[in-house]
Amino acid sequence: MDVKAKGNVQSDQQDDQMDLRRGPWTVEEDLKLVNYIATYGEGRWNSLAHDAGLKRTGKSCRLRWLNYLRPDVRRGNITLEEQFMILELHSRWGNRWSKIAQHLPGRTDNEIKNYWRTRVQKHAKQLKCDVNSKQFKDTMRYLWMPRLVEKIQASAANSTTTTVASTTAGQFVMPQEFGGKRVTLSYITTENSSTSASSETQVSPVSDLSNYYVNVPVNDNPNPDYFQASQIGYSHQYSSFINPSTNYYNNGMDFQPWLDGADIASDNFLNSDDFLFLQQQFNFNV
DNA sequence: AAGTGTATCAACCGCCTTCCC
DNA sequence: AGGGAAGGCGGTTGATACACT
DSSP, X not given: OOHHHHHHHHHHHHHHHSOOOOSSOOHHHHHHHHHHHHHHOSOOHHHHHHHTTOOSOHHHHXXXXXXXXXXXOOOSOOOHHHHHHHHHHHHHHSSOHHHHHTTSTTOOHHHXXXXXXXXXXXXXXXXXXXXXXXXXXXXXXXXXXHHHHHHHHHHHHHOSSOOEEEOSSEEEEOOSOOSSSOOOOEEEESSSOOOOOXXXXXXXXXXXXXXXXXXXXXXXXXXXXXXXXXXXXXXXXXXXXXXXXXXXXXXXXXXXXHHTTOOOOSBTTBOHHHHXXXXXXXXXXX
């Protein structure tokens, strides 16, 4: 432990020694915090806690504000699009919850972490494999994420209005209609693209998400990522998978031994229909 | 209806890194 | 450059809701 860390431990211990409240926040405390921040703004949390008359640590105030009281915080079920984003961004950045949360407006790092631990890790546990293993990552990337894309497409197709979820860092663009035409499903990040997107425009792939683009004729797009998409059997009409026995789809993957018999159909992350779908696509001997 | 098990999530702790004075 | 404060993260806990028997 370095000197800086040691100094902070001392600071934390001083917090412990003070007469500070812990546990669930009361309505009165929430009001104090909200009113104070509305007047004076965020920042300098330790002094804020004191000045607002709260017997809480600055850290506790910050957490309460960021995770619960902030006006733009979103609560409730994680949508399909958000599930997809979490899987995609986690595959890119790992457990950088805060960074991932920046791309999911209104969602907090704590919420995303909880989602990951309670849902995703649960599935890994049910599959009897490590959540960080190649097998599990491959399953997410090549099975669950494409499956999520299908669901997103289906719900968008059933919707009468265009669904465009804007984020602070980019846009997740969904089609209003489909019918054998190109589908524009993309996540546009501002950090790596200058491309603007609309539901009417074919969007150039700008991130790893290009691997999950659908209905894009390979020959019609110069980007090499589309070729990669075709390699995983995912660039054709309405995204049915290519049977691994007749294609190179499962190159480098090894699903069957640990999918066999596992109950992975227990919640909305991968429901019973999805499990049946996996069985059909890969001819499991279960 | 009551008891028990399980899932979810807010909140915390400890450690570490980053920021800023 | 050094040190304190703030922020980020992994891990955990406890309360509550819900499902199941």
